[in-house]
Amino acid sequence: xxxxxxxxxxxxxxxxxxxxxxxxxxxxxxxxxxxxxxxxxxxxxxxxxxxxxxxxxxxxxxxxxxxxxxxxxxxxxxxxxxxxxxxxxxxxxxxxxxxxxxxxxxxxxxxxxxxxxxxxxxxxxxxxxxxxxxxxxxxxxxxxxxxxxxxxxxxxxxxxxxxxxxxxxxxxxxxxxxxxxxxxxxxxxxxxxxxxxxxxxx
Amino acid sequence: xxxxxxxxxxxxxxxxxxxxxxxxxxxxxxxxxxxxxxxxxxxxxxxxxxxxxxxxxxxxxxxxxxxxxxxxxxxxxxxxxxxxxxxxxxxxxxxxxxxxxxxxxxxxxxxxxxxxxxxxxxxxxxxxxxxxxxxxxxxxxxxxxxxxxxxxxxxxxxxxxxxxxxxxxxxxxxxxxxxxxxxxxxxxxxxxxxxxxxxxxxxxxxxxxxxxxxxxxxxxxxxxxxxxxxxxxxxxxxxxxxxxxxxxxxxx
Numbered sequence: 356x357x358x359x360x361x362x363x364x365x366x367x368x369x370x371x372x373x374x375x376x377x378x379x380x381x382x383x384x385x386x387x388x389x390x391x392x393x394x395x396x397x398x399x400x401x402x403x404x405x406x407x408x409x410x411x412x413x414x415x416x417x418x419x420x421x422x423x424x425x426x427x428x429x430x431x432x433x434x435x436x437x438x439x440x441x442x443x444x445x446x447x448x449x450x451x452x453x454x455x456x457x458x459x460x461x462x463x464x465x466x467x468x469x470x471x472x473x474x475x476x477x478x479x480x481x482x483x484x485x486x487x488x489x490x491x492x493x494x495x496x497x498x499x500x501x502x503x504x505x506x507x508x509x510x511x512x513x514x515x516x517x518x519x520x521x522x523x524x525x526x527x528x529x530x531x532x533x534x535x536x537x538x539x540x541x542x543x544x545x546x547x548x549x550x551x552x553x554x555x556x557x
Numbered sequence: 558x559x560x561x562x563x564x565x566x567x568x569x570x571x572x573x574x575x576x577x578x579x580x581x582x583x584x585x586x587x588x589x590x591x592x593x594x595x596x597x598x599x600x601x602x603x604x605x606x607x608x609x610x611x612x613x614x615x616x617x618x619x620x621x622x623x624x625x626x627x628x629x630x631x632x633x634x635x636x637x638x639x640x641x642x643x644x645x646x647x648x649x650x651x652x653x654x655x656x657x658x659x660x661x662x663x664x665x666x667x668x669x670x671x672x673x674x675x676x677x678x679x680x681x682x683x684x685x686x687x688x689x690x691x692x693x694x695x696x697x698x699x700x701x702x703x704x705x706x707x708x709x710x711x712x713x714x715x716x717x718x719x720x721x722x723x724x725x726x727x728x729x730x731x732x733x734x735x736x737x738x739x740x741x742x743x744x745x746x747x748x749x750x751x752x753x754x755x756x757x758x759x760x761x762x763x764x765x766x767x768x769x770x771x772x773x774x775x776x777x778x779x780x781x782x783x784x785x786x787x788x789x790x791x792x793x794x795x796x797x798x799x800x801x802x803x804x805x806x807x808x809x
Contacts, residue, residue: 379628394616408620415624475602480610501572503613508574527568534603
């Protein structure tokens, strides 16, 4: 390594104060490195690349402004909470507890048997993606946090401001929904269209 | 445990979120309940499908750029963990000292020292400077030549010869970039017991036989062959260093 390189890299505090520099460094270390997590959650909320970028960008600005008040060590849960709150306050309304979607779920369901396991195991990526996108937000959110972000129930409960038991039951129902939509899609693909009939109520 | 209760905690079970007592009770129930076992299998299949689908979105690069911009963060990664500051400061100090030493040395000898003598002085300077750096200024620490050599490739305009002589008692310790003879050169660091040997390499159009010198108590051996100039420097005694040079020449 050349000495001159060190001068250039180490010696550029810029025209901002040392304090701002320190804050930026701490922010980068604790929060900014979770950008993928923030974007992923935003992307699944908005189901749209551009909106997700805007949402994540705004969340980072808010996080930075509120950073002086952040005391924990886990920047990810804190950041995801901000993404979530921002989504519900500025983009969408508070999540409704129940959706019409609920009424459809068990009708598409048939007996437990091995073909179900087979079908789920062979579900293609596109179908899984569409299945999750089709979930109501209150189910989509815990599923994304659990399966794609690998968060614990406790962390999810903190982000969604819900009791642990509710997180557990939301996840169970999210998976029920997803399973049903994959089964419906699988049957649709094999040309029987039974899933659709079931949804429209035979 | 009944099916109703089992279904309640089944998702937490596949997520590894139930305690030992609950999972024992659940497993007992599962052993005797085909219906719940089936649900468990279905859950696992679903989870596998989700994971195999690679559904996590990565943040696009322009997002990072625009966040940095609006936070007035420098584009390049300039943030350095605190522990590195000391290292960088000491490196900077060592480098500054070395540069001063180099300037004085050049000024002193410039007028009346032959070219080889000058090179030997530079080689010794580099060796001494590296001793002042933490971990001898090694940029890539590895005894594996297949790690060290690829590290150099994007950083140099030539491909240095890298070998390991661990079996002969001269293990490779790593590599770093150095500056010698007005160019960036590859430096390989070898060890002999507790002593270090630096090998500098850079392309040359000359060929020359072995030259041995002593510079401020360090032994220096230089030669040029097949378009490559080598300088070997060490605090090691001359006979062991010659042994090392023979090894090096046998592979180059």
